[in-house]
């Protein structure tokens with residue numbers, strides 16, 4: 588399966604200010620690698636999780652979408668609780684450089700535990716799903732989202748300390764896991780004193796056991812005031828796609844062709860079986876630590892600075908890159924699977 592290697596370099600010369608990707612190359616080795624190799628692709632910035640006055644958000648859908656449009660985003664997903672907010676009435680907000688995707692946030696409460704998932708780019712309403720246990724509730728929600736044509740994201744496992752990685756592992760068909768939900772109370776960092784893993788540790792635990800699930804950062808915005816604990820602009824994804832359409836964005840999310848960010852932007856990302864290289868788009872006054880992590884989240888290599896190239900030959904399992912800036916912001920590159928893993 589590793590015999591066919593294609594290397595392509597391509598560049599983008601039509602990108603909004605601040606989002607230009609100078610060059611991206613990808614090495615494809617079949618289905619094991621979440622990369623695309625077609626020229627003409629761009630990076631699109633988007634928020635995957637946000638509420639409006641159709642649930643407990645503070646702005647109506649139009650104004651919520653406009654916040655993202657006016658702050659350099661290319662798309663946002665409206666994920667109101669228990670209802671699909673239609674995006675057709677928002678056609679006048681959408682432009683060739685900004686779209687709104689339909690979504691929903693489902694919830695169940697098995698055993699008193701808050702189990703939430705977002706359905707991204709769903710085509711129909713989804714009713715209550717219930718569930719007897721956390722894995723059962725997650726599976727019902729994921730199945731309902733997929734049946735409605737959407738991409739499923741498992742949300743904020745540490746919010747109210749609802750569930751752990753062991754309860755996520757049996758779930759099939761979830762493409763995404765919220766690693767950095769930037770709204771208040773999500774305890775992304777966990778609580779070591781109480782044995783609560785961080786969401787990144789959960790992700791590594793799952794990846795180590797063969798689950799192929801991509802990590803996201805989201806706003807879960809409720810209040811559209813920057814700096815507010817539930818405000819916008821704190822966690823997003825940069826999606827690589829050929830065009831800005833709901834289907835192209837959803838497909839790229841499903842195959843892991845994106846990275847998650849809480850502030851760090853990448854200028855160049857090259858992923859292959861033999862090496863992984865990236866370059867950070869530096870922000871004034873910040874320093875960067877680029878980490879290569881592997882099974883169980885083990886730190887394999889560290890580079891200090893704005894660029895790194897990691898040799899992957901001889902490594903097994905999976906690797907992923909985490910870029911940490913000196914202000915605490917991050918970029919999370921999706922894992923590269925080096926062995927045959929579980930197929931979702």
Ligand SMILES: [Zn+2]
Nearest residue numbers: 692703742743
């Ligand atoms: Zn939620």
Ligand SMILES: [Zn+2]
Nearest residue numbers: 636638692807
């Ligand atoms: Zn939410």
